[in-house]
Amino acid sequence: MRTDEQAQKKYAAMVEKASPKSPMAKNCLMAFLSGGLICAFGQFLQERYLSFGIEYENALLLVSISLIFLSAVLTAAGIYGKLGKYCGAGTEVPITGFANSVVSPAIEYRNAGLIMGMGAKMFVIAGPVIVYGTLTSVVVGICYYFLGR
């Protein structure tokens, strides 16, 4: 019994020593690992699709669609949300996080109605992303039209 306790204490000390000091360091490590893995998986898909002879631009789109699909499945199964608690920005910043931000409210607000529930709430995060992304693209377009060509 005594050795058990000692072993446990020793293990706790080892964990303490091995784990990052602040919650922020730990959050960053988790975000790095999870986000990196998602991107490496994206790279894997991209190379597979390219090896099937799919054109580069279309392969990129297909990678996005595949990741969005997987994210939707994991979100519907309640897994993506749980991962998000540990991974933080690592599961939010990749396109899978964008998909999760649409799928999750779509499921949650479905019972509030198909139009003003699911249809409207789907875009609670994606909406602003599209609005400001489009506005930025317009600024880029204006600059390019007058200055860039």
Added chain:
Amino acid sequence: MMYLKAFLVGGLICVLGQILIDRTKLTPARILVLFVCVGCVLGGLGIYPKLIDFAGAGATVPLTGFGNRLALEVKNEVDAMGIFGIFTGGIKAAAGGLTAVIIFAFLAALIARPKEK
């Protein structure tokens, strides 16, 4: 090698988001908006495509890559149809991903049950 680069660069972009979440009062929604806009500006300046050449999916999978696509497509459209391209490029670039998100979100909502609270 490309996998490693994708892992490192993609991971680092996510760390950037995590630092913003932990250090500032920015909510995830604002981070996503910020990342798309930053990606779009870097794409417009021609910097982001270089990151994609280096890291592949490490740069295209994060939302900054989505912003970059908006910038590239708006340039393509301006090249193809002049000033009208400013109006069509952004949404055109977003079309494929956006439609996929809408389809899968709709299906998921029909199939999955909302969590009991």
